[in-house]
Amino acid sequence: MAExxxxxxxxxxxxxxxxxxxxxxSIAQMIIIGAIASALGIALGLIxxxxxxxxxxxAEKIDTLYDVLIIVSVPVFVLVTVVxxxxxxxxxxxxxxxxxxxxxxxxxxRLEVIWTAIPAIVLVALCTYAxxxxxxxxxxxxxxxxxxxxGQQFAWTFEYPQGAGKKPVLSNQLYLKENQPVRFFVxxxxxxxxxxxxxxxMKIDAVPGITTDYRVTPNRIGNYPVVCAELCGLGHAVMRxxxxxxxxxxxxxxxxxxxxxxxxxxGGGAAPDGKTLFTQGNGTSTxxxxxxxxxxxxxxxxxxxNLDEGLKGRDANFIKQSILExxxxxxxxxxxxxxxxxxxxxxxxxxxxxxxxxxQKATGG
Amino acid sequence: MAVSLxxxxxxxxxxxxxxxxxFSFALTIVIRGLYGWDPLVDSExxxxxxxxxxxxxxxxxxxxxxxxxxWAAGRKTRPEDHASHGAHSWKDYFKVNTDHKVIGTxxxxxxxxxxxxxxxxxxxxxAELAQPGRQFVDAETFNGLFSVHASLLIFLFIIPVFAGLxxxxxxxxxxxxxxxxxxxxxxxxxxxxxxxxLMTASFLAPGGSFxxxxxxxxxxxxxxxxxxxxxTIGVQFAGASSIATALNFLVTIITMRAPGMSFFRMPLLVxxxxxxxxxxxxxTPFIAASQLFVLLDRALGFNFFxxxxxxxxxxxxxxxxxxxHPAVYIMMLPxxxxxxxxxxxxxxxxxxxxxxxxxxxxxxxxxxxxxWAHHMFVxxxxxxxxxxxxxxxxxxxxxxxxxxxxxxxxxxxxxxKLDTPMLFALGFITMFVLGGISGVMLxxxxxxxxxxxxxxxxxxxxxxxxxxxxxxxxxxxxYWFPKMTGRMYDETLGRxxxxxxxxxxxxxxxxxxxxxxxxxxxxxxDYAQQFASWNLAIxxxxxxxxxxxxxxxxxxxxxxxxxxRAAANPWRALTLEWQVSSPPPIFNFDTIxxxxxxxxxxxxxxxxxxVFKGGAEVPQPAGAREHATAD
Numbered sequence: 004m005a006e007x008x009x010x011x012x013x014x015x016x017x018x019x020x021x022x023x024x025x026x027x028x029s030i031a032q033m034i035i036i037g038a039i040a041s042a043l044g045i046a047l048g049l050i051x052x053x054x055x056x057x058x059x060x061x062a063e064k065i066d067t068l069y070d071v072l073i074i075v076s077v078p079v080f081v082l083v084t085v086v087x088x089x090x091x092x093x094x095x096x097x098x099x100x101x102x103x104x105x106x107x108x109x110x111x112x113r114l115e116v117i118w119t120a121i122p123a124i125v126l127v128a129l130c131t132y133a134x135x136x137x138x139x140x141x142x143x144x145x146x147x148x149x150x151x152x153x154g155q156q157f158a159w160t161f162e163y164p165q166g167a168g169k170k171p172v173l174s175n176q177l178y179l180k181e182n183q184p185v186r187f188f189v190x191x192x193x194x195x196x197x198x199x200x201x202x203x204x205m206k207i208d209a210v211p212g213i214t215t216d217y218r219v220t221p222n223r224i225g226n227y228p229v230v231c232a233e234l235c236g237l238g239h240a241v242m243r244x245x246x247x248x249x250x251x252x253x254x255x256x257x258x259x260x261x262x263x264x265x266x267x268x269x270g271g272g273a274a275p276d277g278k279t280l281f282t283q284g285n286g287t288s289t290x291x292x293x294x295x296x297x298x299x300x301x302x303x304x305x306x307x308x309n310l311d312e313g314l315k316g317r318d319a320n321f322i323k324q325s326i327l328e329x330x331x332x333x334x335x336x337x338x339x340x341x342x343x344x345x346x347x348x349x350x351x352x353x354x355x356x357x358x359x360x361x362x363q364k365a366t367g368g
Numbered sequence: 369m370a371v372s373l374x375x376x377x378x379x380x381x382x383x384x385x386x387x388x389x390x391f392s393f394a395l396t397i398v399i400r401g402l403y404g405w406d407p408l409v410d411s412e413x414x415x416x417x418x419x420x421x422x423x424x425x426x427x428x429x430x431x432x433x434x435x436x437x438x439w440a441a442g443r444k445t446r447p448e449d450h451a452s453h454g455a456h457s458w459k460d461y462f463k464v465n466t467d468h469k470v471i472g473t474x475x476x477x478x479x480x481x482x483x484x485x486x487x488x489x490x491x492x493x494x495a496e497l498a499q500p501g502r503q504f505v506d507a508e509t510f511n512g513l514f515s516v517h518a519s520l521l522i523f524l525f526i527i528p529v530f531a532g533l534x535x536x537x538x539x540x541x542x543x544x545x546x547x548x549x550x551x552x553x554x555x556x557x558x559x560x561x562x563x564x565x566l567m568t569a570s571f572l573a574p575g576g577s578f579x580x581x582x583x584x585x586x587x588x589x590x591x592x593x594x595x596x597x598x599x600t601i602g603v604q605f606a607g608a609s610s611i612a613t614a615l616n617f618l619v620t621i622i623t624m625r626a627p628g629m630s631f632f633r634m635p636l637l638v639x640x641x642x643x644x645x646x647x648x649x650x651x652t653p654f655i656a657a658s659q660l661f662v663l664l665d666r667a668l669g670f671n672f673f674x675x676x677x678x679x680x681x682x683x684x685x686x687x688x689x690x691x692x693h694p695a696v697y698i699m700m701l702p703x704x705x706x707x708x709x710x711x712x713x714x715x716x717x718x719x720x721x722x723x724x725x726x727x728x729x730x731x732x733x734x735x736x737x738x739x740w741a742h743h744m745f746v747x748x749x750x751x752x753x754x755x756x757x758x759x760x761x762x763x764x765x766x767x768x769x770x771x772x773x774x775x776x777x778x779x780x781x782x783x784x785k786l787d788t789p790m791l792f793a794l795g796f797i798t799m800f801v802l803g804g805i806s807g808v809m810l811x812x813x814x815x816x817x818x819x820x821x822x823x824x825x826x827x828x829x830x831x832x833x834x835x836x837x838x839x840x841x842x843x844x845x846x847y848w849f850p851k852m853t854g855r856m857y858d859e860t861l862g863r864x865x866x867x868x869x870x871x872x873x874x875x876x877x878x879x880x881x882x883x884x885x886x887x888x889x890x891x892x893x894d895y896a897q898q899f900a901s902w903n904l905a906i907x908x909x910x911x912x913x914x915x916x917x918x919x920x921x922x923x924x925x926x927x928x929x930x931x932x933r934a935a936a937n938p939w940r941a942l943t944l945e946w947q948v949s950s951p952p953p954i955f956n957f958d959t960i961x962x963x964x965x966x967x968x969x970x971x972x973x974x975x976x977x978x979v980f981k982g983g984a985e986v987p988q989p990a991g992a993r994e995h996a997t998a999d
Contacts, residue, residue: 019971023782051882053882054885055886055887064814065814065817068814068815072809079801080802080805083772083797083798086780087776090782090784091786094715094783094784095784096783096784096786100783102940104717104783105715105716105717105781105970106781106971107717107718107970107972107975108717108718108777108780109718109722110721111720111721118770118773123763126763126766126808127763129762129812130758130759130811130812133758133812134758136814140817189748193591194585194587194588195585195587195681197746197821199821201818201887202887204817206817206818207746211587211681212675212676212679212680213681215748228887230887230889231889232746232821232889233585233821234580234581234585236511236579236588237507237508239507239892240507240894240895243896303501304502
């Protein structure tokens with residue numbers, strides 16, 4: 004401190020204008036470096052494989068929009084970073100400048116108007132483009148198929164209306180015809196969920212009390228994950244399904260299979276296999292193994308109670324009640340209302356019995 | 369013992385809390401008895417009454433209401449001898465104190481305590497997420513971890529730490545001896561650890577911690593176990609603390625400025641806190657209301673959010689975001705103020721475009737109330753409202769851009785001292801621009817439809833709140849450390865802390881943009897196999913980021929205990945807080961300064977911000993000597 008006192012007068016002999024003369028940093032240099040960095044950054048941004056494989060016409064439009072956002076964004080970041088780095092390089096405090104000041108520049112109205120107006124214009128232009136794209140994405144298509152989507156803790160149910168007078172087909176898998184425009188009507192049975200197929204790029208919340216909707220036209224055959232994107236409770240992370248985009252012929256075959264009457268109870272028909280029902284469900288019901296641990300079936304999920312422990316030595320009635328009326332008796336440490344209450348509808352009587360006897364056997368009851 | 373139970377303090381607080389618990393039982397029994405409900409003692413009911421009664425009796429016992437109670441009872445109030453001003457030993461920080469400098473320190477230290485709690489919780493989450501599947505915690509605990517992580521860091525760290533720093537320096541900056549309402553100030557502080565204790569203690573609640581996210585969307589939150597109520601009620605206390613402090617700042621700024629300190633001579637930190645306080649006072653009641661609705665639904669069956677009973681699920685989100693979007697600016701504007709202070713002093717130049725800097729803060733306050741529904745682009749609300757919300761959201765980047773460009777112009781041709789506060793300030797500018805860019809991207813509806821509720825959002829919010837707010841907080845803490853403690857921090861450790869934080873922050877959060885766009889939803893304990901390698905890399909980087917804070921912690925503790933004594937004005941700054949000793953005298957100024965010029969006249973020969981008439985002991989600002997003697 005004492006040293007600084009003595010050198011203070013010395014440092015003041017150089018005026019700020021002398022310490023930092025105008026034009027010390029070459030703006031041309033900055034522009035060239037900034038342009039190169041922007042070009043590299045944009046190239047990198049466009050090369051990176053950001054998105055999952057696009058599987059709908061909507062996905063292509065959103066991916067293009069993202070490319071535009073990258074092209075606009077990278078130069079903004081480069082501009083700021085280059086000015087910061089150039090300032091650090093050219094204007095950092097050098098030995099002997101400990102007491103120097105910069106020139107007292109208070110502002111520059113023209114510059115301030117420019118950096119208010121240009122971003123505003125760019126942003127309004129982006130919004131206009133986004134508006135046009137959004138209208139495109141949500142435009143009604145000719146011959147749209149309607150599919151109802153139900154979210155509940157922690158499974159998706161897809162309902163395919165089959166025309167007047169026919170019973171709609173239900174499935175926990177999403178089947179879609181290639182190039183067939185679809186409009187999803189989304190409902191929630193308990194809390195908010197969010198119906199998202201990343202490959203389609205579209206999502207909407209499933210909200211209790213209202214019906215939400217969106218449109219997609221799947222255009223690439225394949226299987227794609229269906230994800231719940233809105234936190235919905237314990238099993239949120241495992242609330243997944245699969246969207247199967249298939250040819251029209253295959254789609255009809257799937258619908259045929261799903262409308263086939265359930266296996267007749269008793270008689271000579273193939274008895275439903277309890278273990279398969281447990282691990283995979285029957286195509287409509289949610290698989291038990293998605294939430295429960297059971298050593299015999301090789302499942303290890305922890306959303307619901309561990310059945311090796313919880314069902315050990317329990318009789319068939321208890322097991323059946325636990326499946327059909329899950330809230331009747333809840334294992335300590337778990338909550339009511341988590342397990343779906345629709346197994347009475349989604350499982351046939353024979354399937355219920357098969358599942359109960361399998362569980363009894365597997366837990367040594 | 370009898371004496372200490374009557375005097376305000378921890379013994380009396382314990383006694384009053386016991387009375388509060390007894391009251392909760394008694395009220396439950398009386399009401400349930402009158403209605404003839406069985407069982408008479410319902411543990412959930414007792415707990416919910418207790419969650420209000422215990423914090424209030426604690427605040428009373430520790431002494432927050434003593435003066436008012438005495439006055440209201442017509443008893444003799446203790447004369448204002450300022451006995452509770454100043455801190456003479458570390459024990460004084462554990463008492464109700466009305467000195468804004470003590471309260472500021474209490475605020476900052478308490479908030480940093482919760483930063484470390486919240487950070488540890490983040491480490492647990494990253495340990496779980498290092499591999500797909502379940503490793504350490506079950507789904508319920510994991511949902512609790514990210515909910516408590518966000519709640520603590522928002523309500524117990526970022527918002528109060530800014531209030532704490534401003535509490536310390538703002539009265540000094542405007543030449544005031546204290547805040548306008550010192551007793552209210554003390555109450556504001558003591559509500560904070562209370563709220564923090566509630567949220568942290570929720571892990572002990574039957575059924576686990578609150579697990580519906582910090583957003584607590586109904587109807588998930590209204591059907592959660594009792595842990596949810598710890599959040600619902602905790603937010604009431606944190607919110608009340610926030611509102612009381614904001615009112616205090618507004619009145620202090622409007623009425624207690626030193627002679628000559630016109631609004632356009634105020635340092636930008638004061639402008640920033642003025643704007644923030646406006647936001648807090650207008651917006652915070654909305655989150656209090658939204659959580660009160662949840663409480664009424666959950667505890668008393670009010671059905672605000674049960675569509676089967678005529679409730680409206682989307683209403684929750686509108687009320688919640690009407691606070692929680694402005695809250696983003698509540699968590700950012702004070703940081704803008706800190707950066708303006710640090711950049712001007714460390715670049716030795718006036719802040720470029722001072723008036724536009726002040727106006728852009730006010731523009732953000734106004735625009736901040738017009739963008740809330742951009743959090744709801746995929747919520748199923750009426751679709752037309754998305755378009756105006758997109759436009760306002762994009763346009764709010766204009767005043768923010770003005771600030772960024774003005775800071776860059778402030779750097780230009782300056783004499784840049786690249787010490788720790790400056791490094792954090794420069795790091796802030798670059799990282800915050802990234803967060804701002806992803807913010808503009810998120811305004812663009814078609815892109816948001818794909819990435820909302822994904823890790824892209826997680827990346828964005830951490831670039832804004834960590835690369836943004838936390839960097840400004842670090843800059844501010846290093847910058848005012850000499851003033852607050854009277855000691856210098858270790859510069860080498862400070863720079864090491866910056867570089868570790870800067871590098872591992874980017875390694876942790878940058879890849880989250882990518883996995884988000886690729887389709888990884890947020891708030892999941894388990895994820896698809898395709899994201900495994902990125903998540904492992906993110907977890908490793910996050911552990912290094914966590915460890916880097918230990919450098920900061922060591923530096924702060926060691927320097928506070930035994931760092932070299934700080935000079936009054938080690939940065940050669942012009943603003944008033946640097947014109948008094950470090951730490952400042954008990955009533956801040958021996959003579960009240962007169963403000964004669966702008967706060968950032970660096971490079972103007974002989975410029976001075978404030979003068980002290982007759983204050984021979986008061987140190988003079990750099991270059992002020994000639995001017996002051998001529999005065």
